[in-house]
Amino acid sequence: MGEESVFRIADIACPPGQRARGRIVAGWLDDGSPVEVPLLVLHGTRPGPVFWLGAALHGIEIVGAEIIRRVVWEDVDPTDLAGTIVGAPIQNPLAFLDHRYNTPRDGLNINRFFPGNPKGSISEQLAYALYTEGIAKSDIVVDIHANTAPAHPFAILRTGSDPVYARARTLASAYGLTILESAPKPLSSGEKHLAGLLMDAALHDGKPAVTLEYECWTIDDRWVQAGTVGTLNALKRFEMLPGEEQPVPFVTKIAESLAVQVALRASAGGVMHHLTPPGTRVAVGEPVARIVDLYGDERELFRSPVDGYVMCFPRYLNQTAATGDEVVYIAPLQSGQMVARPGVTA
Amino acid sequence: MKAFAIGSVQCEPGHLATGHLIGGYLENSAAVEVPLVVLHGTRPGPVLWIGGALHGPEINGIEVIRRITRELVAPETLSGTVIGAPVQNPLSLRDHHRFILREGADVNRVFPGKALGNHTQRLAHRLFTEGIQRADVVIDIHSNTHPAIDFILIRGGSPAAERSRELAELFGWTLVLSLLEQEQSMTGTLMDAALAAGIPAMTLELTPQRELHDDSISSCCAGVLNVMREMGMLDEPTTMPVRREPIPELLGNTVQVLAGRGGFVHPLRQVGTRVNAGDSLAIIRDAYGDVVETIVSPLQGYVTVYPRYANQTCFSGQTVAFVNPIRAGA
Numbered sequence: 001m002g003e004e005s006v007f008r009i010a011d012i013a014c015p016p017g018q019r020a021r022g023r024i025v026a027g028w029l030d031d032g033s034p035v036e037v038p039l040l041v042l043h044g045t046r047p048g049p050v051f052w053l054g055a056a057l058h059g060i061e062i063v064g065a066e067i068i069r070r071v072v073w074e075d076v077d078p079t080d081l082a083g084t085i086v087g088a089p090i091q092n093p094l095a096f097l098d099h100r101y102n103t104p105r106d107g108l109n110i111n112r113f114f115p116g117n118p119k120g121s122i123s124e125q126l127a128y129a130l131y132t133e134g135i136a137k138s139d140i141v142v143d144i145h146a147n148t149a150p151a152h153p154f155a156i157l158r159t160g161s162d163p164v165y166a167r168a169r170t171l172a173s174a175y176g177l178t179i180l181e182s183a184p185k186p187l188s189s190g191e192k193h194l195a196g197l198l199m200d201a202a203l204h205d206g207k208p209a210v211t212l213e214y215e216c217w218t219i220d221d222r223w224v225q226a227g228t229v230g231t232l233n234a235l236k237r238f239e240m241l242p243g244e245e246q247p248v249p250f251v252t253k254i255a256e257s258l259a260v261q262v263a264l265r266a267s268a269g270g271v272m273h274h275l276t277p278p279g280t281r282v283a284v285g286e287p288v289a290r291i292v293d294l295y296g297d298e299r300e301l302f303r304s305p306v307d308g309y310v311m312c313f314p315r316y317l318n319q320t321a322a323t324g325d326e327v328v329y330i331a332p333l334q335s336g337q338m339v340a341r342p343g344v345t346a
Numbered sequence: 347m348k349a350f351a352i353g354s355v356q357c358e359p360g361h362l363a364t365g366h367l368i369g370g371y372l373e374n375s376a377a378v379e380v381p382l383v384v385l386h387g388t389r390p391g392p393v394l395w396i397g398g399a400l401h402g403p404e405i406n407g408i409e410v411i412r413r414i415t416r417e418l419v420a421p422e423t424l425s426g427t428v429i430g431a432p433v434q435n436p437l438s439l440r441d442h443h444r445f446i447l448r449e450g451a452d453v454n455r456v457f458p459g460k461a462l463g464n465h466t467q468r469l470a471h472r473l474f475t476e477g478i479q480r481a482d483v484v485i486d487i488h489s490n491t492h493p494a495i496d497f498i499l500i501r502g503g504s505p506a507a508e509r510s511r512e513l514a515e516l517f518g519w520t521l522v523l524s525l526l527e528q529e530q531s532m533t534g535t536l537m538d539a540a541l542a543a544g545i546p547a548m549t550l551e552l553t554p555q556r557e558l559h560d561d562s563i564s565s566c567c568a569g570v571l572n573v574m575r576e577m578g579m580l581d582e583p584t585t586m587p588v589r590r591e592p593i594p595e596l597l598g599n600t601v602q603v604l605a606g607r608g609g610f611v612h613p614l615r616q617v618g619t620r621v622n623a624g625d626s627l628a629i630i631r632d633a634y635g636d637v638v639e640t641i642v643s644p645l646q647g648y649v650t651v652y653p654r655y656a657n658q659t660c661f662s663g664q665t666v667a668f669v670n671p672i673r674a675g676a
Contacts, residue, residue: 021634038633060657062657062658065610065633066610072635073635089634090633099655099656099659149557217656217657218657218658271558273558292412294381294432295381295383296383296411296412296416315556316442317403318402318403318405318439318442319405319556319557319558320405320439
């Protein structure tokens, strides 16, 4: 490969068989310093697709940064690689600096505003810069997220008749995770729907894409290993690496067909007590959690509104809840019954 | 036997009663209520104060107090009185934060507080004068971030401190004899105010923050019951505790090891293991994967905690590890 095969993205020019680093400048702070999205590039010696591996789009979901490090620096030799890996370990540097889920300045969940808006608030501009300067130059997109512990790790997959959805399933299933399926969603439609995700923008442009969910705040070696092996499997499936796929450690895949999770929200306030561990099958009406006040009295009992599996007990920081907080995620069985039509979230 | 009165609580003998102390007032004139759960026995005896959540993320004490008052101790069989204060700092619990955010202050550094001080000092003053001062023994339940070992902080140098140590031994946990005169920054604690008033007091550190894990909570409850037996509050013999952690020696004041650089923190040791001066404790990597700093122990001792704010990341000046030396000659 000659000079024309140098891979260029943002401020990076990476020759074949090399690693390189750089950044997307996604905005500017009050003191004039840039909002930098760090990028790592691993450019193969043979032609092939560009694989985007992103993490920490929400500032507390840091485990993917370590998955990227292992893949880029330890597990893939660029001379074995066909194509290019672009790692973006901290896709939302502002939320990351504040240890926050949302971008602090505008309070937005950036993962509802893709492909972004160059004239919008900081989250929308950050989404726009990430998309146009990074993801638009990729062919395959993996966005690594994390739920609060305790959680059952899973992948969110869009389904549809376009061939891109079949390729997205191929991608998602490489990770060995339980898969939650939902219909494709419109772009940039804000908080009301689980829509405008980074992966939605990628799928809209014909790129197979998936959202992975492990556990947040920590760099748990189980999920690092699972994500690393899953990524190597995906690279093999798309013929970017030679070799056999390996079993993914530490994750369990629920075989039944599941829809994207429903969220139960608290009416009362107090300490959350979890009644069944994530990954457990529950029937409609089965108790899954309760809120106990500071005096020790039960204030609210949560029952599953669906036949499905408990995925996670989300929390802000403490294992406590205030009115309106999401406190339980349950993935409904596609074939199961549902007593109401609860809100959908992620 | 008379009723026991504290704050808004009037507890008849042989009963459980709930109520609150008023810690201060907010802009909307609402009271900041410190909830209380009182178990008043049928026979005379000492008063035990069990406090939780003096720091907002440290919620384990809430569940310890719930189990002690609702499940493990029947007031009909109790001698004396248990005052449970599951959330000693309600504003910090609401914010899920260690500090009272509007003042940026740590209430556990300003005890016994000031009647006419700022909000933080007033909260400490009301807790102390209306509650803690009335106790014969004080157990203040805190929590460290994961990974950490469970331990108990005690002081020395007074009969009350010596008695605290005897009682703390009944938990079977690692003990840190943290001498006040050797403290760099941890002064003015609730425990210090109680000890200065001649009340035996200890600070428990459970694991982790923010979550309720049964192993730490169950062990703490067993220890509290043992203290109550030793105090004569339960008509049962004191039992020998099962040691939960592998540190056999008494430890000395915590040395906090700070980060110079910022990034992702990767601990290199299991908590509870021994290190020598110069041993590496953790590495800090930047977002590109480069090691930007290796954190080295400045002393011989045991690694007890790898503290973090929320993420497993750090910035300059943040504490990355606690190392406790072996307490010589104790």
